[in-house]
Amino acid sequence: MAQAPESLELLSNDTTDKSLDRDCTTLSRHVLQQLQSFSPDAQDLSALMTRIALAGKLIARRLSRAGLMEGVLGFTGDVNVQGESVKKMDVYANDVFISVFKQSGLVCRLASEEMEKPYYIPENCPIGRYSLLYDPIDGSSNTDTNLSLGSIFAVRKQEGTDLNGEAADLLSVGRKQIAAGYILYGPSTMLIYTIGKGVHSFTLDPSLGEFILTEENIRIPNHGSVYSVNEGNFWQWDESIREYIRYVHRTEGYTARYSGAMVSDIHRILLQGGVFLYPGILPKPEGKLRLLYESAPLALVIEQAGGRATTGHMDILDVMPTKLHQRTPLIIGSPKDVAKVESFIQNGH
């Protein structure tokens, strides 16, 4: 009688649901474990992360069927506060984050790339001590071609009563973020977060509908081969950035990767090292990326993983914004690679 080939056994092991082989640490449990407490603050953070994860699941579900449904892809015909054309997915994802926080009692104000002013959820405001800052869809230009996208988020504690409804306390440095991270919609959906105690990644198991712990305490390599920048802007950069790019061109060991969604570019760099740059350009010296809901959350993640994020002159997390949609140049990634770009900016070599 023929024996079952070993490969068949391997095959059956491979198809076993790996998540059930593991400890199956869910996101909410992980937050509580990190804080080693069931205090009200710990419960709040756990609930906040669970709601953010729910937004990620809803967005991932819609993206996974986008090509099969009417009215998901393409532009709305509107232009947002940034002067950029709005896609239907931007609007959907923006609304998802609002709706998951309705009646949560957690978040009074949400500020996003897609809204000129912060959105208030009045029923939460008497008790909602937190604010959410977010980029609902990062890499919008990838939406209609089924390429990687992201969502970026940061949580801050509300300071003061905000009785005049101006949300002035949101204009503060990134070091005030109490949680930050991103969701990556790629071949699988991942959620990466930090609450100031390292960086941890989770993968969405669609069969469970849960984000399951993938890697704890991720450390970014000190150096990597990737440089990630839109070289189409070459002639619009300052000469120092052009010189840095000439340097990587003539130096062995560098390779370019640029996807159009910085969440995916920075995720690669988090795991494998390298540097992502979005410097200022001649008509826009402040660059393209928004400080409060793009650069600062990603800066906290990368710093917590042992990397660095700078404007070229100061740490992103120390930049004090003067307006909600403030932009900033961004150089982020492995410490050695960020330092190299900085030395071109500051010393010309």
Ligand code: AHG
């Ligand atoms: P968004 O889709 O939220 O506007 O952000 C896109 C950002 C970033 O994710 C990406 O790296 C960069 O803009 C791409 O811009 P360019 O097309 O100018 O390179």
Ligand code: MN
């Ligand atoms: Mn973005």
Ligand code: MN
């Ligand atoms: Mn966006």
